Amino acid sequence: SQQGEEDPQALSIQEGENATMNCSYKTSINNLQWYRQNSGRGLVHLILIRSNEREKHSGRLRVTLDTSKKSSSLLITASRAADTASYFCATAGGAAGNKLTFGGGTRVLVKP
């Protein structure tokens, strides 16, 4: 079973626009992570936010975490064609135990 669920499942935007995707999870967590996957390739870690943090930035990425709503959002600013990929949230710890489980992902298409 998947702990996190991303929304939307797919997103299409123009280059230069911002892309926002959300992740909801079911049980308490220790941390939440976002990963990117280019078609058929291995996942790449983007950012990790701990349960006691509310917001984190890394370059053009901004992640928020609301533990009261059990949700997180990933914002990619000024998107580029190279940002075209699937984005996954993953949760670990808390009631989910030692398993790092991934959501179903959001497919992002950035049109040039």
Place this chain on the structure above:
Amino acid sequence: DSGVTQTPKHLITATGQRVTLRCSPRSGDLSVYWYQQSLDQGLQFLIQYYNGEERAKGNILERFSAQQFPDLHSELNLSSLELGDSALYFCASSRLSNEKLFFGSGTQLSVL
């Protein structure tokens, strides 16, 4: 290059057969994870090892087994293969358990 090496990259076999997938983690990483990715099931956590010991278990079938050796490389054994086992199998490693996983490029398994 993530530093995680998976072999083979592609594997084509028949139903009922047994295969072994191999993973070499990044230098210094003690945790190794196995995931299965398919279109209908998404990215499913199979099993995690930490320094040779099983750390967490996901929805791994009884026909599947894994181990981590003293040199920290890991193998995933899949037996009595069925058509539904066709998927992309990823290995990942990390320094800290369940934080910032580095993924290999995967083994594409096709069961015919």
